[in-house]
Amino acid sequence: MTSSIKLFLALAASVAAITGCVFYKLDKTTFVLKKRDNSIDHVYLHSNLTTAITPNVQPLVKVSLEESISEDMKRCSLAMGVSPNVLEQNKYNIASIAKKAAFFLETFWEIVPKDYLSNYKNPCWYSNVTISTNVSKFLREKLPAYKNKSKSDIIPQSDIPWLLKELFETPTQGNQTLQCLPYFLLPGIPKSGTTTLHSTLSQHPQIIKPDIKEPQWWYKLPVSPPASKKYMHVIAARYLSNFLYPSSEISGRKDGGSLVTYDASQAMMVNLHDSGFHINHEDYCAFPAVISRVLPQAKIIVLMRDPVPRAYSHHLFMNREWPIDKKQDPALYFEKHIQKAVNEFQQCVRNNSIYECVNKVRTDFKQLSMWLGSGVYHIHIQKWMQFWPKEQFILLKTEKMALKPVSTLKKITNFLSLDPFPEKTAVNATKERKRVNNHKREMLPSTKKLLQSFYQPFNKKLEKLFGINWKYDH
Incomplete structure (x- = not known):
């Protein structure tokens, strides 16, 4: 020494x-x-x-890694207002989750190194093996994201033997191959314009679009990994396969050192998959605790929309997949059930932290808590800022991006340390937004007033912390 x-x-x-x-x-x-x-x-x-x-x-x-993760989970929960008594009551649950998260990381690091190459902006490394063509094709074509939302990370057991046998192959002529993970994350809030931003950013010459915009890989695996290490290797290969094309572009182009790719999975920051496994606040802290260990230098872009119309838009969008009875007016249905969600939240905060209530509120229709809690933005952002410094975040309003696309994109490219967008490309790109909610029924004025009253104190907290607000005039 x-x-x-x-x-x-x-x-x-x-x-x-x-x-x-x-x-x-x-x-x-x-x-x-x-x-x-x-x-x-x-x-x-x-x-x-x-x-x-x-x-x-x-x-x-x-x-140990397990102890370190456990300490981070407790620290995060305390910072978010969870009482020491609640943590003590849940200590065995926390220890169990930390153990699973440590197993996840240790297994992941068997095929992905902890350190990345310094001559690339994007986190990349050279490997003596690469994901085989057959496996890559299967992972991308047979298991696309959203094919089955609640089981999007599940691979049929019948396919495991041949996948393990053919998982990796040696590059031609024994050369090493470049493999990469995302340089920046876009864990946006649903119905806030992240799809438009994804489409726009992918037109930047230095940003290479991944195969799937939202692989939704991180939202469950860290706290519920497969028991077998070999199976975990297959699951990890599925995520890596999403960046095979960006990796080949970074490796093959002369300006590869300045190229980047990204992950735009919304379920990283907000719990979107509340079907069958009820994730609580201790699990939430585990997600950023794990992701930050894999991508400690990640740049994080958070796009936020006025939470009142966002909640209704989310309701209309989800109704496309879990249709409400056609005889019911969507606006009346929304008002009835969002009132229940607000009442449940108000009862919850009498004895719990806002953080716990944002993640725990349940109604007779499972999605209402998600629509309501997703708009309490400062909670989700503060949670992630327990694991990355504030300088690695950029917080943007959807409304401002729509009104001033050129200046907003300039802020983003500066934040990512990339060349600026050509002005014409920036203006045209933001005009290509596709409308996915075709309902003509507007939100009821009484519902709007209810939600404005609900979100007003949280918006003030957001403004105090980060200078972003939506001010309502009743």
Whole structure:
């Protein structure tokens, strides 16, 4: 160990002792600084570092990945207002989820490295094997996203043997192949214009569109991975196959070092798949805890629409897939059931944090809690900001993007450190938005007033934290 590293460790441990923090060793190259508020900072040191023995300093204690994730989940929940008593009551559930998340990561890292190449903007690495053509074709064509929403990550057991046998192949002539993960995430709120933004950004010459806009891969696997490591490898290959084309473009083009790709799965930030597995607030903290360990440098774009029309638009959109009785007026149906959701929420917050209630509200029609809670934006954003610094986020209003597309896209390309959009391309791209809600029935004025009253305090909180608001004039 070099004298400079010894000095660094001695100083860090001394500062930790003085400030009441605790200094832990995580592995050969990673140390964590646990602060008084239970937050954790990771300190990455040079690969030759093996042990740290410094005078007058307590020996460093090894922290497992499972323990680290568990601590992050607790820290996140506390920051979001969950009481220590609730965490204590759920400690076994948290430990179980952390164990599953650690297994997920350790298995994922068997085929994807923890470190990426420094000469590419996008997170990429060279591999001695690549996903075989047959497997890639099967994963992309036979298991498309949304074919079965509640089981989109399930691969038939009958296909596992041959998939495992043919999963990887050696590149031609023994050359290594470049594989990549997303550079930025677009975990937008449903019915806020993320599809339009996805379509627009994909026209940028430095942004390579993934095969599927919303692979919806992260929303469940970290807390419910398959028991078999080999099966997990197949599941991981499914996600990687979504970026085979971007990887080949990044590898083959002269400007590959400046090219990027992305994941626009909405279910990363907001619980959209509430069918059969009731995810609670501890699970939610596990998702960003896992994603941030795989993509610590990810840029995150959050597009938000006025939550009042967004909720009604969400209702109309979902009604296309779970149709309400045609005899029922969609506006009357929405008012009746959204009132129930509001009442349930108001009862919930009497004894629980807003964070818990956003994720726990249930009604007799399962989607209402999703329509209502999705618009409490500051909760979803704050949760993610427990795992990435604020500088890695850009928060945008849908209305502003519609009114000022050129300036909005300029902000995005600056944020992503990409060349600006040609002005003509930017204007034309945002005009190509497709209307998916063809209902002519408008929301009732009484429903609009109800939702404005419900969202007003949350909008004020959003403005205080991030400078974004929708002000209502009753």
